Amino acid sequence: MILSVLTIGFILLMEYSKPKKINWFPSYVSHHKIPYGTYVLNDLLTHFFAERVKQVHKPPFELLSRDGNLRGTYFFANEHISFGETELNALLDWVDQGNTVFIASNGFEGPLLDTLNLEQYSIYNGHNLKPKFYHQLVNPDLDNKTVSFEKDYYTLTFSAIDTLNTSVLGEVYAEADSTESIVKQINVIKQPFGNGEIVLSTFPKAFTNYFILKDNNRDYTAGLLSYLKGDGDLFVDNFHKTGKSRYTSPMYLFLNTKEFKWAYYLVLIGTLIYVIFEGKRKQRAIPVVTPLKNQTLAFTRTIADMYFEKGEQKQITEHKISYFLEYLRSRLHVSTQDLDEAFLKKLAIRSNNDFEDVKALFDLIKKLQPQQGITDSELQELNKKIEAFKANVDGK
Numbered sequence: 001m002i003l004s005v006l007t008i009g010f011i012l013l014m015e016y017s018k019p020k021k022i023n024w025f026p027s028y029v030s031h032h033k034i035p036y037g038t039y040v041l042n043d044l045l046t047h048f049f050a051e052r053v054k055q056v057h058k059p060p061f062e063l064l065s066r067d068g069n070l071r072g073t074y075f076f077a078n079e080h081i082s083f084g085e086t087e088l089n090a091l092l093d094w095v096d097q098g099n100t101v102f103i104a105s106n107g108f109e110g111p112l113l114d115t116l117n118l119e120q121y122s123i124y125n126g127h128n129l130k131p132k133f134y135h136q137l138v139n140p141d142l143d144n145k146t147v148s149f150e151k152d153y154y155t156l157t158f159s160a161i162d163t164l165n166t167s168v169l170g171e172v173y174a175e176a177d178s179t180e181s182i183v184k185q186i187n188v189i190k191q192p193f194g195n196g197e198i199v200l201s202t203f204p205k206a207f208t209n210y211f212i213l214k215d216n217n218r219d220y221t222a223g224l225l226s227y228l229k230g231d232g233d234l235f236v237d238n239f240h241k242t243g244k245s246r247y248t249s250p251m252y253l254f255l256n257t258k259e260f261k262w263a264y265y266l267v268l269i270g271t272l273i274y275v276i277f278e279g280k281r282k283q284r285a286i287p288v289v290t291p292l293k294n295q296t297l298a299f300t301r302t303i304a305d306m307y308f309e310k311g312e313q314k315q316i317t318e319h320k321i322s323y324f325l326e327y328l329r330s331r332l333h334v335s336t337q338d339l340d341e342a343f344l345k346k347l348a349i350r351s352n353n354d355f356e357d358v359k360a361l362f363d364l365i366k367k368l369q370p371q372q373g374i375t376d377s378e379l380q381e382l383n384k385k386i387e388a389f390k391a392n393v394d395g396k
Helices: 002-017 039-048 060-066 085-096 110-116 209-213 218-225 251-256 258-281 296-309 313-331 341-351 355-368 376-393
Strands: 053-056 072-078 100-105 119-124 133-137 147-149 154-160 167-174 185-193 196-201 233-237
Touching (some): 085 196, 209 218, 341 376, 355 376
Parallel strands (some): 053 233, 100 196
Antiparallel strands (some): 133 167, 185 196
């Protein structure tokens, strides 16, 4: 037991001292500091747009339907954003009133694409062991140097746009091999809608902690944020997020803190060890359950005694003979219709009895069947011969 405890303790020590794994879950939650959280973005927005930023934790439809006088820009950033039909119509009506919607999502739903006359196309970059995509803003007034991103094997682009109404803001291309030429694809656009405008980006990771803090990528993110209109409020969406913005489970405190997590695991392991070892040493006494007695034999003897005491040997003999013949049919599977010599020879072989003993038993049966008065000695002789016959059948 001591060796087992030491082994478990050593394993736990090794696990505790092991570097914590990086969580690459694309949560996009504003207070998450994991690589694909948006803590840095939220901090920048709060710093540069302190008076304008409004954190929204409810669906857009609920916000816009309650207050129709809201003016400004609605900002969305998530791995994938899917609006319901009613929600999308509410957003488009709001944009039509002179507002702006900025949506960064890894792909868009059909209704929005159809409304803006757009089509999507996926670029795959899996021919390299380490995929890399290059992103660039096309506006010459911005810092339009190319930035790279190495965590995705594919990225979505706009393969068809309404060239009369759509402005291209950003492009992306994959690292080409020696036989291919570099083809830049559109991944950030701006399009007027009514009295307002809509900005779409298929690269939401540009707003994550990992991208902004890596190398000089922050200039690319700052260029995208420059398309947020300077008037009105800036409504930052916290509803359409892949990760949970709020944790309701009390276990989050234990499982999210390394020390508490291992303390919790130690309690579970200790409880398991206690159950295993203590359960073997101490066990509740098992009660002795007395089985029910078989009263069939006693009942049979009682009935037999009643017949015998009343002197009804004839009835006892008839029952004895009937039960014996039924025994032959069910146990030895022989027909008792013709009790001739051929039957007796066959029965002697099948029952492991001598032919003379079998013949003597059946001679006695033939004698007693028509006889009216049967003595006690004759009944005892019949019973003795039947029991001897059965004993040989059972090999006793």
